[in-house]
Amino acid sequence: MYELLNDPLTTSLISRSGKNNRIVVGVPHHAPLGTHKLPTLNKRSADENAGLVGIKLAKILDCSFIIACNYSFDVNKFRGSDYFRIIKHWQPQILIEIHGHGNGNAKYDIEISSGNIERNYLAQLLAENLNSINSFHPDLAKYSISGDFQKIYFQATASKTINTDEWLSLHIELPLTLRKPCSGTDKTANNLSDLFCYNLAESLKKIFESNNLNLGENYAV
Numbered sequence: 001m002y003e004l005l006n007d008p009l010t011t012s013l014i015s016r017s018g019k020n021n022r023i024v025v026g027v028p029h030h031a032p033l034g035t036h037k038l039p040t041l042n043k044r045s046a047d048e049n050a051g052l053v054g055i056k057l058a059k060i061l062d063c064s065f066i067i068a069c070n071y072s073f074d075v076n077k078f079r080g081s082d083y084f085r086i087i088k089h090w091q092p093q094i095l096i097e098i099h100g101h102g103n104g105n106a107k108y109d110i111e112i113s114s115g116n117i118e119r120n121y122l123a124q125l126l127a128e129n130l131n132s133i134n135s136f137h138p139d140l141a142k143y144s145i146s147g148d149f150q151k152i153y154f155q156a157t158a159s160k161t162i163n164t165d166e167w168l169s170l171h172i173e174l175p176l177t178l179r180k181p182c183s184g185t186d187k188t189a190n191n192l193s194d195l196f197c198y199n200l201a202e203s204l205k206k207i208f209e210s211n212n213l214n215l216g217e218n219y220a221v
């Protein structure tokens with residue numbers, strides 16, 4: 001699986017049904033580090049290394065995941081894509097989609113959306129929780145976070161997997177520094193991406209609990 005994730009030339013769809021399939025982590029635009037563009041017609045930006053973050057998060061949550069690698073079309077924009085159809089088949093209660101930004105359009109380091117203003121309460125709640133948990137770690141506290149639909153750039157309104165009433169959704173845009181293993185001598189910085197994943201999982205568990213989401217017996221918060 002990790003070989004495929006790090007192969008810049010192979011298109012693949014990697015999915016695994018976890019213990020808890022009411023929660024699904026999706027990554028539609030994964031490419032390995034160093035592959036800046038996907039082989040789509042308009043050469044859209046790849047979400048470098050986002051698949052590794054998605055797998056890490058799914059492991060912590062013990063839930064299902066699906067990752068589209070080096071795809072030649074934009075899988076979360078089409079209801080007919082294999083990516084969409086597998087998620088629909090799983091019938092999750094919530095989809096957490098991990099993305100990566102880096103072209104300077106984002107207004108915050110981490111932007112969270114549920115696809116439209118009416119259903120964005122969950123995104124706002126996650127942003128507040130994550131901000132509060134990250135504030136305890138100086139290296140993470142410096143990352144700005146917003147789930148305010150009217151202020152963020154990545155609203156995900158065109159994403160069929162996010163802007164839907166079939167399940168709850170959270171579209172999470174991350175900067176490259178939280179997606180790649182950091183180099184350097186600072187041991188804390190080396191693990192920043194891992195630490196962020198744990199904080200994200202903790203924040204998600206908190207909002208699931210506070211919203212009384214019925215996520216199945218196997219999921220203990």
Ligand SMILES: [Zn+2]
Nearest residue numbers: 029047099100
């Ligand atoms: Zn993306």
